[in-house]
Structure formats: structure tokens, C-alpha cells
Amino acid sequence: MRKIQVVLASGAAAVLLGAVVMLAGCSSPGRKAEDASVPEYVLTYAENQAEDYPTTQGAYRFAELVKEKTGGKIEILVNAGGTLGDEKLVIEQMQFGGVDFARVSVSPLSGFVPKLNVLQMPYLYTGADHMWKVLEGEIGDDFLDSFDGSGLVALSWYDAGARSFYNPVKPIRRPEDLKGMRIRVQESEMMVRMIELLGGTAVPTPYDEVYSALQTGKIDGAENNWPSYESANHYEVAKYFTVDEHTRVPELQIVSEATWKKLTPEYQQIIRECAQESARYERKLWKERSEDSARKVQNAGCEVTTLTPQEKQQFQEAVTPIYSEFCGDYVDIIDEIVAAGRE
Numbered sequence: 001m002r003k004i005q006v007v008l009a010s011g012a013a014a015v016l017l018g019a020v021v022m023l024a025g026c027s028s029p030g031r032k033a034e035d036a037s038v039p040e041y042v043l044t045y046a047e048n049q050a051e052d053y054p055t056t057q058g059a060y061r062f063a064e065l066v067k068e069k070t071g072g073k074i075e076i077l078v079n080a081g082g083t084l085g086d087e088k089l090v091i092e093q094m095q096f097g098g099v100d101f102a103r104v105s106v107s108p109l110s111g112f113v114p115k116l117n118v119l120q121m122p123y124l125y126t127g128a129d130h131m132w133k134v135l136e137g138e139i140g141d142d143f144l145d146s147f148d149g150s151g152l153v154a155l156s157w158y159d160a161g162a163r164s165f166y167n168p169v170k171p172i173r174r175p176e177d178l179k180g181m182r183i184r185v186q187e188s189e190m191m192v193r194m195i196e197l198l199g200g201t202a203v204p205t206p207y208d209e210v211y212s213a214l215q216t217g218k219i220d221g222a223e224n225n226w227p228s229y230e231s232a233n234h235y236e237v238a239k240y241f242t243v244d245e246h247t248r249v250p251e252l253q254i255v256s257e258a259t260w261k262k263l264t265p266e267y268q269q270i271i272r273e274c275a276q277e278s279a280r281y282e283r284k285l286w287k288e289r290s291e292d293s294a295r296k297v298q299n300a301g302c303e304v305t306t307l308t309p310q311e312k313q314q315f316q317e318a319v320t321p322i323y324s325e326f327c328g329d330y331v332d333i334i335d336e337i338v339a340a341g342r343e
């Protein structure tokens, strides 16, 4: 019988595939020509966005590249749409190898690797170019190497644009407009504090519950990037979108350390390279989708308010204390990041 090592195949599909491959091996022993296509590892990948979303398309590209470059020895099964659980749950499962790979937002990940808060501080970057200069430079590489002790290994950065506020009731122009409003945030202490400083009440909620929370009035507003606002249909139930771009929260492709340790250095190298290549692809898709999403929601009747630099400044000043509260130990890195934006 042919031996197949199905590492941590927590998804039913992975188990099924392993079983099918084993059966095929039993029924036709010695068919050497087919051996090359039998995976040595069948691994799971969690993604909480829809199939057509840029990050999901990036995941499929990653899986394809890994399969091709390992000659079919590593098969990665992408589970999109949050089928393996919300991001926090997925990260927890990865810590013991229950899920092998994922693409997650830095926000929930900062609960496991607190230093990541640095990269999602409000009004940290002057724009997308500044953020990418940081992530693709030495600072970004140091962060990728900062996962020791987390049970996770970081592979590559994905784009998630800038996040802005939206709600069903009124345009938001000043921090005072958020007063008394219950605003959904990602599961991150820093995001909770940001809303408090702006005068609202933060309601940390998993992504897949935001639509119904808006619809039923459990929350009064939320914040996200253009593609999520559109793809998750939040625009249908919260038509006032304010382009305030309070944060840029990058995404990361990560792998469970338990899985990683089982792979040879050659496989690890291939996986790293494919993750980087898929990230370049995702960024290209991201740019296109952001423009399409913004157009689509406006055609659907959403009312967009773009803040002037002076209006933005009021938000920026209100959240200033968050820097010492969450990044007191990383002032040097913050200074370096800010300096990179001036060069």
C-alpha cells in the first residue's frame, strides 16, 4: 500500500482526499508512473472572505504554485467563506496544528503577537505607498520574524487597504458624531480603545456577524475597507460611508508552527517563495477590486463623505493617546515608520 502522510487534515475534504488517494494506492499497487502525483502532504488553508475576493484568489494562486513547485507533493485545500471558523478561532486552532495555513487580518492576530499593534496604529501611514515601503523593507521583515513563541510562522503580507466608518443613519464628519454610537470593531483591544477615544462604544464582533448586527440594530455602525463593505453587503444596511481612512490594517499569510516543523527546509523555502508570489498577485487584484467596489456601492445609492485633511486631523488628535498606551515599548519602530513616510 502506498504511504500518504496527511498532516493535520482537520477539514473533512482533506480527510476525504487522503482516503481516496489511499484507496487508489491499494487497488493499483506498483503503478509507478502515478506516484509523482500522489501528495505527500494534504494541508488546510483558512480564509474568511468570499470566493471571488482578492485574498481568496491569492490563496488559490498560492496553493496552485505550491502544488506546481513541489511536483504535486504538497496539496493545499483552501476553505473560503469562513468555513473553518472566524479568524480568532482559526488562529487558536493553528496554534496546535488543527488548521495548517490561513490568511488573517493583523487585528485579531495582534491578540497573539502584541507587537503587531504597531503596524495597525491609527493614522500611522501617509498612504498605501508608505505602508508598503515599511512592510517590504527591513521593518516588515523583522515583523515576519517576530512570531517566536506564538505557535505560528508568518509568510507574507497581503493588502487590505484603508478602513473607514459607515452606518445607516448619518454622515460622520467629526469625532463627536460617533458619540453614543455602538461601533463594531475587530476582535482587538487596540481597536476597542480607538473607538472609546473617538467617543463611541466599541462592540468587538466576528466579521460574519456584522451584516445581521447592522440590520437588527445591535450595532449602530462599523468600519472596514471598500471591498469588505461591498463584498459582505454591509452597504445594503449602512449607506453612509465616510472616507476617513483611520487605519491601514495589513493581512498576513501564516502557517502553523506544528505543520511547518514537519516540512523539509526545501519545502519550507518553496512555500515562502510561493507565499511572496501570491502576495504580489493579491495586491494587484486588491487595487482593481477596491476601485470596483467603491464604484459599485455608489451606484447602489451609498452616500460617501470624504473628509478634508483638517477634518481628519480632529480624528487623529483624538486617538493620539493610543500610541503610548499600546506601543510604549516600540517607540523606536514607530519613529522609524514615521520617518520612512517623510523620505
Ligand code: GCU
Binding pocket: 048, 049, 055, 087, 103, 104, 105, 160, 186, 206, 207, 223, 224, 225, 228, 251
Ligand atoms: C477585513 C479582513 C478580514 C477581517 C475583516 C474584519 O475584511 O480582510 O480578514 O475579518 O476585515 O473586519 O473583521
